[in-house]
Amino acid sequence: MKNNFLKGTIMTVAILLFLISAVSVVSAENDDNSDLSVLTLSKGGITIQYPSDWGVSQAKSNYSIMAISKIDSIDALGIGQVNINVEKKPIEGEFYSFVNNSYKSMQKDTSFQLVSSGSVSVGGKDALEYVYTSTQGTSEKEHKAVWFEKGGQAYVIMYSAPIDQFEDNLYVFDFVLSQIQIT
Numbered sequence: 534m535k536n537n538f539l540k541g542t543i544m545t546v547a548i549l550l551f552l553i554s555a556v557s558v559v560s561a562e563n564d565d566n567s568d569l570s571v572l573t574l575s576k577g578g579i580t581i582q583y584p585s586d587w588g589v590s591q592a593k594s595n596y597s598i599m600a601i602s603k604i605d606s607i608d609a610l611g612i613g614q615v616n617i618n619v620e621k622k623p624i625e626g627e628f629y630s631f632v633n634n635s636y637k638s639m640q641k642d643t644s645f646q647l648v649s650s651g652s653v654s655v656g657g658k659d660a661l662e663y664v665y666t667s668t669q670g671t672s673e674k675e676h677k678a679v680w681f682e683k684g685g686q687a688y689v690i691m692y693s694a695p696i697d698q699f700e701d702n703l704y705v706f707d708f709v710l711s712q713i714q715i716t
Contacts, residue, residue: 574599578683579619580714584705587617596620601709603702615694615702617709621686628682632661644668648675655679655690656715666696675699677706683715 570585577598590602591611598621602613624631639645648664660681667674678691690713692706 574601577619577621578716579688580716581617581619581709582712583617583709587705590616592616592618592620594618594620596622603705606698615698617690617692617706620689620691622689624682624685624687628687629661631687632663632680636663636665639665653679655681655710656713658683658715677703679710681715688715 568585571582572585572587573580573582574589575581579598581599581601583601586604587601588604588607590600590607590613592600593612598619600613600616600618602616606613606615608614636647636650640647644667646666648666650661650663653660653662658681660679663676663678663680665676665678667676673696674693675696676691676693678689680687680689682688690706690710692703694702
């Protein structure tokens with residue numbers, strides 16, 4: 534009898550400890566996301582929304598009108614390794630040829646590898662999407678770029694991240710694109 538009682542008590546304690554630890558994990562996960570809010574950035578006729586664990590950052594491109602990065606990826610120069618950059622470039626010729634020719638010339642460089650391309654829609658506008666990888670030294674990154682035309686200018690919204698972080702942060706790029714306002 535004592536043996537059965539002891540087994541039952543041990544099982545009950547084990548189940549209680551398991552339930553307490555499961556509730557603690559769920560609570561911790563909820564706490565991590567409960568502090569996040571949605572921020573807004575507007576420049577050059579483009580308004581984007583993004584989560585508060587991302588922040589405004591610097592961009593390497595002279596054509597950049599705004600850039601955001603995952604806060605914990607921003608270096609001392611203010612440039613994020615996981616980032617979304619919005620650029621505006623003057624179109625030389627017809628829009629689709631301009632964009633497609635940009636990627637044709639990139640394909641001649643072995644440090645760039647085109648993964649996919651196609652047509653999409655962003656903010657109610659027809660757009661082109663390119664996914665590619667690049668290598669600079671020992672750093673390998675994956676990029677997803679969505680191009681559209683507005684007022685005779687080519688706009689590109691580009692997400693870049695080290696290959697091992699690309700998929701984990703892609704949802705932010707998808708969120709930005711789903712909420713974008715083009716005026």
